[in-house]
Amino acid sequence: MIELPSYREQAPDVAAHHAQIRERPVVMTVGSVGRVFDSPQGPITALSNIEFEVHQREFISVLGPSGCGKSTLIRIVAGLESCSDGAVLIDGHPVVGPGPDRGMVFQSYTLFPWLTVLRNVMFGPAMKGVPRARAERQALEWLRVVGLAKFAEHYPNQLSGGMKQRVAIARALANEPRILLMDEPFGALDAQTRCNMQAHLLQICANVDVTVMFITHDLDEAIYLSDRIVVLGAHPGRVLEIIEVPVPRPRSVGQFLSGPFLATKARLEELIHGQAEPEETLAAQ
Amino acid sequence: MSGTDVSVFAPVKAGARRRQRKPLLSVRNPLSTRAHAAAGVLAFVVPLVLWCLLSYVPLLWHPLVLVEDPGDSSVPGQYAYIAAGQRVDRAVFEGRNAELAAARRPLARGERANPIFLPAPHEVASAFYSAFTSPPERTGDFWLHESLWHSCTIIFLGFLYSMLLGIPIGLLCGTFSLFSRLIEPFVDFVRYMPAPVFGALAVAVLGLGDEPKITIIFIGTFFQAVLVIANTTRSVDFSLIQAAQTLGANHRQLLTRVVVPAALPALYRDMRILLGWAWTYLVVAELIGEKSGISAFLYQQQRYRHFENVYAGIVMIGMIGLITDQLLAFLGQYLFPWESGKPSLLRALRSLRRPSATAAVTTSSPSVSS
Numbered sequence: 056m057i058e059l060p061s062y063r064e065q066a067p068d069v070a071a072h073h074a075q076i077r078e079r080p081v082v083m084t085v086g087s088v089g090r091v092f093d094s095p096q097g098p099i100t101a102l103s104n105i106e107f108e109v110h111q112r113e114f115i116s117v118l119g120p121s122g123c124g125k126s127t128l129i130r131i132v133a134g135l136e137s138c139s140d141g142a143v144l145i146d147g148h149p150v151v152g153p154g155p156d157r158g159m160v161f162q163s164y165t166l167f168p169w170l171t172v173l174r175n176v177m178f179g180p181a182m183k184g185v186p187r188a189r190a191e192r193q194a195l196e197w198l199r200v201v202g203l204a205k206f207a208e209h210y211p212n213q214l215s216g217g218m219k220q221r222v223a224i225a226r227a228l229a230n231e232p233r234i235l236l237m238d239e240p241f242g243a244l245d246a247q248t249r250c251n252m253q254a255h256l257l258q259i260c261a262n263v264d265v266t267v268m269f270i271t272h273d274l275d276e277a278i279y280l281s282d283r284i285v286v287l288g289a290h291p292g293r294v295l296e297i298i299e300v301p302v303p304r305p306r307s308v309g310q311f312l313s314g315p316f317l318a319t320k321a322r323l324e325e326l327i328h329g330q331a332e333p334e335e336t337l338a339a340q
Numbered sequence: 341m342s343g344t345d346v347s348v349f350a351p352v353k354a355g356a357r358r359r360q361r362k363p364l365l366s367v368r369n370p371l372s373t374r375a376h377a378a379a380g381v382l383a384f385v386v387p388l389v390l391w392c393l394l395s396y397v398p399l400l401w402h403p404l405v406l407v408e409d410p411g412d413s414s415v416p417g418q419y420a421y422i423a424a425g426q427r428v429d430r431a432v433f434e435g436r437n438a439e440l441a442a443a444r445r446p447l448a449r450g451e452r453a454n455p456i457f458l459p460a461p462h463e464v465a466s467a468f469y470s471a472f473t474s475p476p477e478r479t480g481d482f483w484l485h486e487s488l489w490h491s492c493t494i495i496f497l498g499f500l501y502s503m504l505l506g507i508p509i510g511l512l513c514g515t516f517s518l519f520s521r522l523i524e525p526f527v528d529f530v531r532y533m534p535a536p537v538f539g540a541l542a543v544a545v546l547g548l549g550d551e552p553k554i555t556i557i558f559i560g561t562f563f564q565a566v567l568v569i570a571n572t573t574r575s576v577d578f579s580l581i582q583a584a585q586t587l588g589a590n591h592r593q594l595l596t597r598v599v600v601p602a603a604l605p606a607l608y609r610d611m612r613i614l615l616g617w618a619w620t621y622l623v624v625a626e627l628i629g630e631k632s633g634i635s636a637f638l639y640q641q642q643r644y645r646h647f648e649n650v651y652a653g654i655v656m657i658g659m660i661g662l663i664t665d666q667l668l669a670f671l672g673q674y675l676f677p678w679e680s681g682k683p684s685l686l687r688a689l690r691s692l693r694r695p696s697a698t699a700a701v702t703t704s705s706p707s708v709s710s
Contacts, residue, residue, distance in 0.1 A: 133586055134585075134586075135585070153585035161582075165582070165583035167584075168602075168679075169604070169676070169678050170601075178587050178589075178597075182584075182588045182590075182593055182597070211678070226587065227586075230587060236586075
């Protein structure tokens with residue numbers, strides 16, 4: 056067993072980075088959000104008192120075991136579902152439904168198959184009534200950001216899974232959202248592609264002024280990408296801890312075996328796997 | 341090194357090639373191109389060969405005898421009624437010959453034949469031509485091509501009206517639960533009433549012209565169309581709609597920019613099937629009120645016992661149906677390029693007009709989007 060530093064220990068530059076983020080204005084507030092589903096067996100609490108804030112240009116991950124309600128949470132933020140308690144505020148305004156200020160990348164491929172890649176990216180601006188020429192120019196720009204300008208005239212079914220998700224990211228970014236919501240966007244990809252996509256996403260976030268809320272169940276992915284990690288526990292879904300990632304930026308695959316990375320991972324393991332198995336909780340009830 | 345490679349792997353390669361030949365029976369696996377084409381041809385050739393065998397091989401069925409010479413008709417007997425050109429049961433023919441033999445008169449002559457309602461392929465084939473060239477038997481009747489054209493107009497108009505109304509209503513039902521609940525229960529109720537029962541009503545209300553016929557086609561397809569189109573619309577991937585919502589699409593944009601284009605290829609397939617329904621209602625529609633179109637032609641030819649013309653007419657309906665469907669399927673590939681991988685209709689037409697421009701269009705760099 057190797058000796059690991061504490062995951063709370065931050066190198067001076069990392070501490071400065073986190074302090075800088077805390078200084079920035081709050082983009083999104085998740086204010087004591089709760090969600091109760093009705094079921095034949097009585098009400099089930101999927102989320103209970105979820106509370107955190109996301110600052111401008113922050114990359115925040117929500118990590119948790121399956122069934123902890125992390126997808127429900129991001130769908131509430133997106134406005135695709137409503138919450139039973141509390142509220143989500145974007146720049147101080149409560150969320151009442153889906154809107155272009157919260158772009159979303161889904162786990163399933165949701166590109167419009169009848170539109171070319173370029174037209175897919177132009178979809179959001181077109182809905183807003185942006186003139187076609189300008190929308191097209193901007194869409195090409197976003198395609199360049201995700202490295203797919205060459206495929207502008209292709210249809211989505213001509214692309215690989217990773218390329219589809221890159222177009223989906225470009226499509227969401229083309230709307231210039233206040234926050235980019237990503238619901239396990241790389242979950243359906245193979246390991247190699249997922250690794251490339253993570254590196255790609257890091258690069259995009261370094262170059263583009265964007266705030267990201269990222270849902271995942273992959274510990275490495277959460278540490279590799281995020282500034283902070285909101286760890287959810289299951290039954291009911293609740294915040295176990297919010298961790299400031301002590302791994303310095305720029306991130307690279309080489310850091311996977313660094314002290315701060317492993318320390319964070321050990322803590323995440325402890326939080327998630329220390330939890331009772333869902334079956335046991337059910338049996339206890 | 342390469343030499344050993346060849347010697348070691350050559351037999352394996354040959355085996356692999358043998359294994360690569362696709363088996364003819366394989367669960368949900370496509371056939372090889374050759375087998376695909378061959379089976380398609382066989383689908384038509386096998387029934388045709390069976391028909392030829394039945395028609396041309398005398399001993400295979402031929403339950404009747406076509407009398408050529410009835411012999412001496414003055415000989416009395418139970419079967420004395422047979423006459424030249426008649427088709428009689430073999431038992432009758434043999435009975436008559438027994439009577440003639442007993443009277444020591446010359447025997448009747450005849451050939452074994454099939455019933456008149458099973459004409460031979462060559463008779464139907466020639467009817468294909470002669471049905472078009474032979475004038476109507478009664479003045480005021482229509483030529484075959486006129487009848488066919490009339491049938492096509494009835495189908496087209498009935499189908500057009502039912503789609504003009506059915507598609508929007510089906511789309512609304514499939515998109516908004518309110519419309520679904522308001523419309524579908526009643527449509528489901530009417531759907532089970534057979535369209536022909538409205539025939540008398542349609543004639544009473546609309547008179548003897550084409551209107552009641554178009555109405556029957558309309559009734560036969562409209563109510564089915566609403567339900568089928570609503571279901572197709574409902575099967576549009578909900579995550580596409582949600583994605584559009586997060587991109588800022590409002591209700592109207594969701595319907596016109598997402599639901600409609602997403603459902604369109606499946607709707608097109610639905611319409612091809614519904615067009616087949618329209619053809620099945622055609623015969624009923626054309627026989628109510630004043631008989632018209634291809635059904636009137638078939639009805640009359642049947643009364644004149646010109647069964648080769650009846651067959652020719654039936655096959656013609658089948659061919660028109662098959663050809664329209666194949667044309668629509670072909671057209672569909674260009675209407676929905678994202679499903680077929682073919683160029684869009686516009687681009688295909690443009691490249692037809694200027695063959696030299698095709699290469700330029702397909703290889704143009706995607707970033708140059710005009």
